[in-house]
Amino acid sequence: MTIQAKRSATIEDVARHAGVSRAAVSKVLRDAYGVSDAMRARVEASIAELDYRPKASARAMRGSSYTLGFEIPSIHNHFFPKIITGAMTELAHSPYQLIIAPAGPDHDQGPQAIEVLADRQVDGIVAISSRVPQPWLEELGRATPLVMIGRHQPSVSYDTLCGDDLAGAALAVRHLYELGHRRIVHVTLAESRVDTSPDTPHGMRVLGYERVMTELGLSPEYVRTSPEHASAADGGQELVKQAVLEFLRTADGPVGIFAAHDELALGALEAIAELGLTPGQASVVGYDDTDIAAHPKMSMSSINQSGTQMGVIAVRLLLERIAGRTESVHEVVAPKLMARGSSAAPEPRAPRAADVPSAHPTE
Amino acid sequence: MTIQAKRSATIEDVARHAGVSRAAVSKVLRDAYGVSDAMRARVEASIAELDYRPKASARAMRGSSYTLGFEIPSIHNHFFPKIITGAMTELAHSPYQLIIAPAGPDHDQGPQAIEVLADRQVDGIVAISSRVPQPWLEELGRATPLVMIGRHQPSVSYDTLCGDDLAGAALAVRHLYELGHRRIVHVTLAESRVDTSPDTPHGMRVLGYERVMTELGLSPEYVRTSPEHASAADGGQELVKQAVLEFLRTADGPVGIFAAHDELALGALEAIAELGLTPGQASVVGYDDTDIAAHPKMSMSSINQSGTQMGVIAVRLLLERIAGRTESVHEVVAPKLMARGSSAAPEPRAPRAADVPSAHPTE
DNA sequence: CTGAAAGCGCTTACAG
DNA sequence: CTGAAAGCGCTTACAG
Numbered sequence: 223m224t225i226q227a228k229r230s231a232t233i234e235d236v237a238r239h240a241g242v243s244r245a246a247v248s249k250v251l252r253d254a255y256g257v258s259d260a261m262r263a264r265v266e267a268s269i270a271e272l273d274y275r276p277k278a279s280a281r282a283m284r285g286s287s288y289t290l291g292f293e294i295p296s297i298h299n300h301f302f303p304k305i306i307t308g309a310m311t312e313l314a315h316s317p318y319q320l321i322i323a324p325a326g327p328d329h330d331q332g333p334q335a336i337e338v339l340a341d342r343q344v345d346g347i348v349a350i351s352s353r354v355p356q357p358w359l360e361e362l363g364r365a366t367p368l369v370m371i372g373r374h375q376p377s378v379s380y381d382t383l384c385g386d387d388l389a390g391a392a393l394a395v396r397h398l399y400e401l402g403h404r405r406i407v408h409v410t411l412a413e414s415r416v417d418t419s420p421d422t423p424h425g426m427r428v429l430g431y432e433r434v435m436t437e438l439g440l441s442p443e444y445v446r447t448s449p450e451h452a453s454a455a456d457g458g459q460e461l462v463k464q465a466v467l468e469f470l471r472t473a474d475g476p477v478g479i480f481a482a483h484d485e486l487a488l489g490a491l492e493a494i495a496e497l498g499l500t501p502g503q504a505s506v507v508g509y510d511d512t513d514i515a516a517h518p519k520m521s522m523s524s525i526n527q528s529g530t531q532m533g534v535i536a537v538r539l540l541l542e543r544i545a546g547r548t549e550s551v552h553e554v555v556a557p558k559l560m561a562r563g564s565s566a567a568p569e570p571r572a573p574r575a576a577d578v579p580s581a582h583p584t585e
Numbered sequence: 586m587t588i589q590a591k592r593s594a595t596i597e598d599v600a601r602h603a604g605v606s607r608a609a610v611s612k613v614l615r616d617a618y619g620v621s622d623a624m625r626a627r628v629e630a631s632i633a634e635l636d637y638r639p640k641a642s643a644r645a646m647r648g649s650s651y652t653l654g655f656e657i658p659s660i661h662n663h664f665f666p667k668i669i670t671g672a673m674t675e676l677a678h679s680p681y682q683l684i685i686a687p688a689g690p691d692h693d694q695g696p697q698a699i700e701v702l703a704d705r706q707v708d709g710i711v712a713i714s715s716r717v718p719q720p721w722l723e724e725l726g727r728a729t730p731l732v733m734i735g736r737h738q739p740s741v742s743y744d745t746l747c748g749d750d751l752a753g754a755a756l757a758v759r760h761l762y763e764l765g766h767r768r769i770v771h772v773t774l775a776e777s778r779v780d781t782s783p784d785t786p787h788g789m790r791v792l793g794y795e796r797v798m799t800e801l802g803l804s805p806e807y808v809r810t811s812p813e814h815a816s817a818a819d820g821g822q823e824l825v826k827q828a829v830l831e832f833l834r835t836a837d838g839p840v841g842i843f844a845a846h847d848e849l850a851l852g853a854l855e856a857i858a859e860l861g862l863t864p865g866q867a868s869v870v871g872y873d874d875t876d877i878a879a880h881p882k883m884s885m886s887s888i889n890q891s892g893t894q895m896g897v898i899a900v901r902l903l904l905e906r907i908a909g910r911t912e913s914v915h916e917v918v919a920p921k922l923m924a925r926g927s928s929a930a931p932e933p934r935a936p937r938a939a940d941v942p943s944a945h946p947t948e
Numbered sequence: 949c950t951g952a953a954a955g956c957g958c959t960t961a962c963a964g
Numbered sequence: 965c966t967g968a969a970a971g972c973g974c975t976t977a978c979a980g
Contacts (some may be wrong), residue, residue: 280973643957
């Protein structure tokens with residue numbers, strides 16, 4: 223038995239089989255106006271018999287590809303699957319399909335992944351890349367329906383959707399403060415990766431952190447991962463751990479740690495575990511409330527920004543744009559604090575003051 | 586300022602701008618044989634100036650789309666990102682792009698996600714869907730270069746790549762046995778979701794489990810999640826937890842739990858945490874060694890099957906097929922046991938026998 | 949309601 | 965080395 227390359231059925235085959243024109247088949251396919259029931263039945267029968275499936279690439283050349291593209295910056299961050307889940311749910315009974323283009327580890331080098339989608343002639347794009355320059359996006363938005371997640375800067379040619387990162391950072395810091403912490407550090411990405419413009423989620427979280435710290439009369443303090451963080455094979459976990467480890471070794475009193483996202487928070491928890499510190503000695507609050515945060519073994523406090531809901535909203539906005547809307551919409555989702563075991567009232571470090579309640583600043 | 590839809594440059598525009606034929610531009614694009622240096626330079630300058638990017642859909646109609654499609658069964662299982670990471674690394678300096686089609690929650694209904702990729706005219710497909718019938722795949726394989734991950738059944742028209750699930754299951758069970766466990770249950774998917782044919786990873790793990798248990802003179806015992814597991818919004822975590830909870834409530838002695846993958850293992854650990862059991866009272870070994878398993882707070886024993894390496898191999902096989910290979914290749918990757926804190930020597934349950942070493946069957 | 953024809957943006961033989 | 969022409973599989977006005 224020799225293996226023979228199979229040629230799959232085309233619209234032409236279906237038309238011939240059903241004894242109608244290609245245009246007729248096309249209309250049935252798209253459920254377009256103006257086909258008799260008889261013809262529809264014949265065509266549908268032929269489609270089924272020949273196991274015909276229209277090629278998306280051919281369709282894309284004239285009309286739409288019925289494909290929506292999602293660009294996600296990192297395959298390692300468990301927040302993004304939440305967004306995808308929401309999007310898929312919303313798309314379930316629509317004619318649209320979803321494809322994902324993950325940004326490579328070298329997504330510094332430019333708008334790559336998002337271009338892959340544009341090149342694929344998708345009908346619309348949802349992107350979560352915060353590092354692409356605005357003018358470039360404005361241009362893309364004029365060519366393709368586009369929804370950007372995590373962009374705070376409003377735009378004219380595309381929609382934006384983001385969490386209220388200022389409020390989220392405030393929730394985290396105030397939570398730690400109310401527990402009694404007075405030394406609260408922010409673990410975030412390397413400076414080169416947090417745009418100085420407050421247009422990125424991480425930029426906004428830094429801003430929010432600074433503001434609340436100032437309001438509370440505390441001084442901001444940062445632990446940053448190295449720029450190589452993003453390209454590390456493990457998603458940078460090890461680098462974060464090292465950075466936090468270094469910080470914790472020099473710190474002596476109890477500290478509150480506000481991590482800019484849960485992956486960073488996991489790294490912090492690793493460092494804390496390695497030093498054998500208690501949640502009171504080093505409290506952690508993450509961001510995104512990824513699935514693992516709620517696991518009893520992890521019990522990590524985190525800021526929830528409704529990732530699933532974001533996916534749903536993003537798809538709705540995109541579908542509206544595809545349907546013709548041209549004015550930009552800018553949605554903001556309110557964050558919620560999920561307080562769990564990783565954050566606790568401050569406890570002193572060192573001489574293992576077992577049960578003796580210790581004196582720590584209460585105001 | 587009104588927003589004006591942008592038409593992006595075509596090969597025609599470039600040809601005109603450079604004063605050459607479209608064919609010439611096409612050749613430069615594909616780095617094909619037979620272009621003078623002068624022409625190449627002119628064309629490249631025009632491409633840069635017009636910011637031209639070839640449309641993948643148009644290319645796909647005649648030649649290749651330079652796109653490889655990955656189908657992943659669940660966006661919730663953290664094993665798959667490992668595979669994707671490996672694939673992306675391997676593809677980094679190739680002309681190929683990667684797109685991912687996630688299977689919807691209703692991926693019972695047929696080969697959907699994988700068809701999305703085929704419809705998209707990708708140059709080749711790597712799929713991890715084990716539930717698609719073999720004949721269907723054989724047919725797809727004749728139309729498109731195809732690599733299936735996790736299929737044990739050899740095929741004529743596509744390549745396969747899988748972990749040695751029999752060996753992996755044996756590693757897990759023997760590990761628990763050597764720790765001293767004599768009651769060892771297997772937590773796996775609903776029977777309807779583990780094909781009866783030993784063609785799926787989970788089917789093979791069941792088989793491996795049964796064999797070793799028999800060899801060891803122990804009787805197999807299953808905890809299965811309900812069929813709704815796969816379509817649950819949280820990836821089924823809650824359902825697994827409930828199932829394990831139920832089992833642990835009726836069990837009285839120490840038990841070893843071999844979970845068919847880490848997500849199931851996480852659910853088991855949740856149940857164990859909820860009952861306040863120690864690793865000795867309920868030991869867990871997962872499968873896949875996802876990132877979180879190694880986290881000190883989780884410290885979950887697991888079977889590592891080199892997901893990243895699998896991604897690398899899958900891409901290599903696919904690229905070979907695209908380059909013309911037609912004989913099928915079937916690769917098997919050896920699993921490794923990663924023993925961690927979640928599995929320990931048996932301890933009795935109930936009357937909280939604090940430090941007193943208890944009598945439990947040693948042989 | 950139905951179909952013939954043009955065209956989307958590329959690549960591929962085929963001449964020159 | 966270079967280009968004119970055909971064609972990939974669809975959809976879209978436009979006639980009938």
